[in-house]
Amino acid sequence: MPPNDKRTRVGDRVTIYTRGKKKIYCADFCLDGKHQRVSLDTRNKKIAIQRAVKIDADLASEKYSTPPPPTKIDAAKDMYLAFLKSEGRARRTIVRYKGLLEVFDQFCAVRRVTQLAQITMLLFDEYRATCREIHKVRTVLHESTVIKQFMKWCRLRKLISQNPIEDYRLEKPKFAVLGGPSMDQVNAILAASTEPRHTHFAVLAFTGMRSGELQRLQRIDIDLEGNWIHIVSRAGAETKTRESRKVPIHPRLRKILIAARPPVKQHWYFTAGPSKRYPNGGNWINPKRVNDDFLKILKKLELPAGRKDGGFTTHSLRHFFKTYCINCGIPKPVVDVWQGHKIDMSVGAQYYKLSDEDSQKFMSRVPFPEE
DSSP, X not given: OOOGGGOEEETTTEEEEEETTTTXXXXXXXXXXXXEEEEOOOSOHHHHHHHHHHHHXXXXXXOOOOOXXXXXXXXXXXXXXXXXXXXXXXXXXXXXXXXXXXXXXXXXXXXXXXXXXGOOHHHHHHHHHHHHTTSOHHHHHHHHHHHHHHHHHHHHTXXXXXXXXTTOOOOOOOOOOOOOOOHHHHHHHHHHOOTXXXXXXXHXXXXXXXXXXXXXXXXXXXXXXXXXXXXXXXXXXXXXXXXXXXXXXXXXXXXXXXXXXXXXXXXXXXXXXXXXXXXXXXXXXXXXXXXXXXXXXXXXXXXXXXXXXXXXXXXXXXXXXXXHHHHTTOOHHHHHHHHTOOOOOSHHHHTOOOOHXXXXXXXXXXXXXXX
């Protein structure tokens, strides 16, 4: 213990002094009859006294609690991901969060920050500035939100005594209307495409489903007799909302599906061609390759192509479906149900229920003209 002349009394209960080669200030006091020594994380005596005064006041009001033991960011990350898994979060969500948190951990490690308690608002500022150099504004917002959620969880689990970025305000960028192709442009795209892409693009355009949902369609999900496409959330192949739904088959799409009906023994409704791993084919399609072929057709037709250039992608067919249906007089809540979008939580919206009969009637009214 250092000599008494180097110790400074703060209040009635706390004494501060420096320790180690770096001369970091620590606070000594008693709590429940036990000696406590807490690092004040500063070499500045004035700041150390301010923090010691806070400890002394908390001790007097019996609000003080001992700080949690140091926890490494990497260890906290693993615990958080395990928690998300136990809560039943989608595998894709966990994989995405894992990647973001690993990048944040590496960013901190380069700056010699390895403990949760070492994270500061200034460090978070620097992290966001680095992200802006390589990502779009909305992507930076998403990544920052994930980090904030992670730190909030750490605070609630008492891995840190305070969340250093709890009061950090994230400004939401103005929403940009992405839109989608027109009906004439969709017809031109379908006319220029060949099988099997013609059917892939038609299903996306006339159901409004996501390309990942198209990929996971099984043969049993296409009910031509009942006139439904069932988009099922299965274990390991969940939908984005983790809920199943069904979409009526439009008369125009029905003709296309009948013509492209797969073999009886085929598990997936749409399959990729032969490959080294699957010499006989039969594996599910790759949404990225579907999108790549979609972009090639767009460029051939001299239509705006690719998100980076502000053009269309296969996801734009989902935008087309919603816009076209609503503009043709189909109620928005109906289209929301078809696309798996959450209906607003107003009292009136919660009263709404779409019957199978009405769903089929609404779909038959959508005027998707022939090519």
